Amino acid sequence: MSVKALRATFGPNCHWCGLPMDFDEPTGRPESATIEHLVDSTFGGVRSSKHRRLAHAACNHARNQFRQRAERQFEQWIAERKTSGKALPES
Numbered sequence: 001m002s003v004k005a006l007r008a009t010f011g012p013n014c015h016w017c018g019l020p021m022d023f024d025e026p027t028g029r030p031e032s033a034t035i036e037h038l039v040d041s042t043f044g045g046v047r048s049s050k051h052r053r054l055a056h057a058a059c060n061h062a063r064n065q066f067r068q069r070a071e072r073q074f075e076q077w078i079a080e081r082k083t084s085g086k087a088l089p090e091s
């Protein structure tokens, strides 16, 4: 599903922030429309057109950054949990 088709289906606003996106050339600017994959194949999901939406390049990038940070924090938490050899106490 192309940017044009997604725009026709979901409109010209960003999936995340709801603000209008820039569909003009050149693409790749922060306000440019990019295709957001709502299901990540790395988690066992199947990439499907119904899970695609349009989002600002900036919003798409920020989401990826936050997700990577969360993933690293989770890995750190797992490492600490393994080191402790038992479940962390309730806080």
Ligand SMILES: [Zn+2]
Pocket: 014, 015, 016, 017, 018, 019, 055, 056, 059
């Ligand atoms: Zn946005």
